[in-house]
Amino acid sequence: MYTEMTEDVVRIMLVDDHPLVRDGLRARLEAVPHFRVVAEADSGPEALGLANKVDVDLVLMDITMRDGSGIEATARFTEQHPDIAVLMLSMHDKLEYVTQAMQAGARGYVLKDAPGKDIVLAIDTVIASGIYYSAALARQLARPAQAQDNQLTSREQEVLRHIANGESNKQIARDLDLSVRTVETHRLNIKRKLGIEGQAELIKFAVQHAKYGGSAT
Known part of the structure; x- marks a missing residue:
């Protein structure tokens, strides 16, 4: 004690x-x-x-x-x-x-x-x-993604990095000096280009893209 x-x-x-x-x-x-x-x-x-x-x-x-x-x-x-x-x-x-x-x-x-x-x-x-x-979750997150991120614009990749940090649309908008509607549009474009449907898959790809693995700094 x-x-x-x-x-x-x-x-x-x-x-x-x-x-x-x-x-x-x-x-x-x-x-x-x-x-x-x-x-x-x-x-x-x-x-x-x-x-x-x-x-x-x-x-x-x-x-x-x-x-x-x-x-x-x-x-x-x-x-x-x-x-x-x-x-x-x-x-x-x-x-x-x-x-x-x-x-x-x-x-x-x-x-x-x-x-x-x-x-x-x-x-x-x-x-x-x-x-x-946790390592078990990191293994799921590290599975091959459905598509590569080279289809994304530099702004979309920037938004993706913020998504990997667990930020909401409002937080991303504030950090990047964008409107919330613009961030929502970027999210939709990212999912469309990568063939991703749900938010869970988007987070999964974002974390893999950021090369977080089991932990991240």
Whole structure:
């Protein structure tokens, strides 16, 4: 147990509606010298309330909880506490969940059955402003894409890189000084040129294009 805080310590909030899961995570994380679990919550609303009272650097967020979706909670965290990083920890390995989580503002996605060292690496990567995916998800993301990106204009490739970072249309528009409608048009053109139908496939291609693999900085 820590007796004092230093600027190098990562202050973590655990959000999961299973106390035993939180107990296991706390024990695992606090074995790492520069991690400290400073708060726990069993729902998104409770976590948001705690974030107003406790200094937190990173939230380790479950997706499926009795009192609401962790993805919805992540979107609210991103809006209300943009300085707090959110890392998803879930049993769901479908790309649709990854897509939704990244669009909500999550900076990474780790599967609950991943080795403990992966969770540590994920937290360190996200705190260093990177993006992290569990190895099992990275393998899905690394499967051959349906088409190459050399059909895209330089602006479309730029939009694609922002999509790989999990940014929403509004965020991309702000970063590139474009209208939201223009960004939406670029998304549609990218999908049309690459033969991609859904948002999950677009995120998958974007991440592969950015050569993120298992983790990204």
